[in-house]
Amino acid sequence: MKPGRKELMNPLVEITGVAHGGTCVGRVESGKVVFVRHTAPGETVRVRITEELATRAFADAIEVVEPSPHRTEHVWPAAQRHDIGGAELGHLSIEGQHEFKEAVLTHTLRRIGGADVAEAATEVRRPIRSAYRPGEGSRTRLRTITDDTGRPAMRKFHSNELVAIDDMPLAVPELADLRDMMAPGGTELRHVATSRGDVHVCPAGAEQRITEEVRVGDRTYSYRLTTDRFWQAHRAAPTLLANQVVDALGEVGDPTGINVLELFSGVGLFSAPIADAIGSRGALITVEGDKAAVADAKRNVPRWVEVRAASIDPRSVSALVVERPIDAVVLDPPRSGAGAKVCRILAEAEPTAVVMISCDPAALARDIAVFMRHGYRLEWVEPFDLFEHTHHLETTALLTLN
Ligand SMILES: C[S@@+](CC[C@H](N)C(=O)[O-])C[C@H]1O[C@@H](n2cnc3c(N)ncnc32)[C@H](O)[C@@H]1O
Secondary structure (H helix, E strand, O other): OOOOHHHHHOOEEEEEEEOHHHOEEEEOOOOOEEEEEOOOOOOEEEEEEEEEOOOEEEEEEEEEEEOOOOEOOOOOHHHHHHOEOOOOOOOEOHHHHHHHHHHHHHHHHHHHHOHHHHHHHHHHEOOOEEOOOOOOOOEOEEEEEEOOOOOEEEEEOOOOOEEEOOEOOOEOHHHHEOOOOOOOOOOEEEEEEOOOOOEEEEEOOOOOEEEEEEEEOOEEEEEEEEOOOOOOOEOOHHHHHHHHHHHHHHHHOOOOOOEEEEEOOOOOOOHHHHHHHHOOOOEEEEEEOOHHHHHHHHHHOOOOOEEEEOOOOHHHHHHHHOOOOOOEEEEOOOOOOOOHHHHHHHHHOOOOEEEEEEOOHHHHHHHHHHHHHOOOEEEEEEEEEOOOOOOOOEEEEEEEOO
């Protein structure tokens, strides 16, 4: 029997795996691969094809025929209803999201890092760590833009169309209610909730000074910054990641007195506790490209730390590594990663330890591969779920050289 028009336009797809960006993979009857949004591995869904290329197609699930055991009511119904980007996994339980992200990490370490990285990672992979509190959002930073009526709004997926939002369940309770907020149309708003309980909503650029407090080991660190500066957006992230970095340095040996190079250091979240761990007999050079963040970092770290404003690229890193021997490198780059060339230059300087924090598994896999090709051993890879209900994944790793 010939398939009817509905089956052709909206075919049934068995979902067999995960892909990047919160999409899943299946095949349509012709065998063509299709990347499907709003679904999960193991599901059978009817899809609407949104784009068809010669070798692959893209689609949205519009009907769930066989649901995943992880499927649940969407955490942010308005996002599902209006297709607002940023909650791509909100239809899955938190366990289902973790399975999804672990599968993406495994797949990416092999596809991008290659067999050596994948094999090493299989042996030393730690399970995903989460600070999820059921029923409560965790984001302390939001960005909205007001629509023509002056209401805070967000953009539809892959579109400039704005959708006014009343509530944002992914945000911490202090930021979740947006109903009474108004500003002139087209205003970009920053919504910030600090660890001390202060809430700031202000236009981008109208920076307000804030203080964040972070517990690392048995000390509480205070950081001065502004509402526009980069700060880890999950309520638990600053503490989890800063402790992870300091613990990693301690795992390689007594950190007292060592020389550390920290690249992509922001306002100094890791720098202050690293400085404490190595003490003033050690040396810490931090490098960050955002000059305003560097100005804040200078206030957030002890005076003996060398806080530098510079663009991190192969040329600047080549100049840095010849200044003095480096015992350990800490890297927390943006989504694009540190880059193969920068990693090669760092590996050739032969620091004993490399601590990586990465928000993109593909960039992480590529950067790890460079160090491993230079004789580094992967001690562990530990993912953190610091972006619940989205496809984003933070991953940390320690590499050492004997
Ligand atoms: C993921 S953030 C990490 C900041 C800090 N480690 C933290 O956790 O708060 C990455 C930082 O790298 C900086 N950055 C991005 N690309 C850069 C480049 N090419 N050169 C220097 N800094 C850069 C950004 O300004 C940002 O502060």
